[in-house]
Amino acid sequence: MQYYPSNEQPLVSEGVLARLRxxxxxxxxxxxxxxxxxxxxxxxxxxxxxxxxxxxxxxxEATIVRCCRSIGYHGLRDLxxxxxxxxxTPLQEIHEDILPDDQVGTVTRKVLQSDIQAIADTLTVLDEKLLEQAVxxxxRASRIExxxxxxxxxxxxxxxxxxxRIGLPAGVATDPLMQAISATHLPPGSVAFAISHSGRTKETLNALRCAWDTGAFCILLSSHANAPLSKYAHIQLVTSARETAFRTSSLTSRIAHLxxxxxxxxAVAMRRSESSLAALERSTSVLDEYSL
Structure with missing residues (x-):
């Protein structure tokens, strides 16, 4: 078994349980x-x-070490x-199950704490290099679908x-069939951005596959690494969410995905700050006409 020097830092910081999930x-x-x-x-x-x-x-023992390395640690000691x-202990308390006889205040506390933890866990599993690549x-995208x-x-x-609102050529279709058609007609230089908690949604997979076939750069935002949709993604941004009795992980994942x-x-707006601000001003002026 290979050991690392005592002063060598693990590849990732805290968040072992979130990264395992x-x-x-x-x-x-x-x-x-x-x-x-x-x-x-x-x-x-x-x-x-x-x-x-x-x-x-x-x-x-080798399997344990391989597992540690698979989730980003040098070995068992670093994990x-x-x-x-x-x-x-606090982590377990935050993820308390909501009980049928819980008061509204208790339910609210548990739900909000779960959402907070989902964001904190996501911060530990996100790959900064992939985020930079996505930005x-x-x-540079000719269109973002x-x-x-x-x-x-x-x-x-x-x-x-x-x-x-910041002036980028973005689009979305609400009908799954229209999503597939839209993906088929993406122009060169497009980015296809798929969002799926499970990474297994058939309709989203079909749309992303169509975009992949057209040559679009494909990004997947999901809560599960190596999910079926990742086959058609150039990069996958992985978030973390935990399931409780009355809240499936797909509900909590919405907060992390947002x-x-x-x-x-x-990040994109800051990279093109002048044009983004100008576009926001134009968008705001239009929206102001509809304000009471």
Missing amino acids: AMYEALTEAEQRVADFIMQHPQETIHLSVQVLAQRMQVS KLALASESV EKLL FFGVGSSLPIAIDAYYRFL SVIDALYV
């Missing part, structure tokens, strides 16, 4: 057993030796250090609205 589907079956144990027994993982962990997980710094592609269905469609519409869209929008 986001990368879970990209792991091998054996690595998923490692991930399952860590997510179910985070405190035990910190204190047990690799030999004992291997016995408990029913995998080899343990990051896991220990996560403050596991550069969006800046957003795709999404179900709960992802409002996010796609919001993204379209934001980028359109936050990523916000970040991309602001």
Whole structure:
């Protein structure tokens, strides 16, 4: 087994549990057993030796190390250090299940804390280099077409609205069939931006595949790494969300996805600040005519 110098920093910071959830589907079956144990027994993982962990997980020691590296750590030691710094108990409290007899105030606290944690977890799993690449592609795009269905469609519409207001050639179709047709007719230099929590939505996959076939640069925003849609994405931006009894992870993921869209929008606007401000002023003047 290879060991790293004590002064060498792990590849990623905290957020082990969030990263495991986001990368879970990209792991091998054996690595998923490692991930399952860590997510179910985070405190035990910190204190047990690799030999004992291997016995408990029913995998080899090498598999544990591979799993650690698959989610961005040098090895088990670095993962343990990051896991220990996560403050596991508060994390569990934030993700309390909503109970049938909870008062409205309690429900509100749990929902908002879950949303806050989704954003914090997403910050730990997002790849900054991929974000930078996405911004550069969006800046140079001849057209930006957003795709999404179900709960992802409002996010796609919001993204379209934001980028359109700063003068970028953005578009979105609300009908899945029209999305596929729109993707087929994208001009050269286009960016196709698909949003799908599961990364498995058939309608979104069809649209993204059509865009891929036309030669568009394809971006996928999803909560699961290595999902089926990623086959047709040049880059995938992965967020993190956790499921509770009355809130599926797809509901929480909306907050994370909107936050990523916000970040991309602001970054793009700042890179072309003068033209963005001018476009915003024109957009605002039009909207003012409809204000009471």
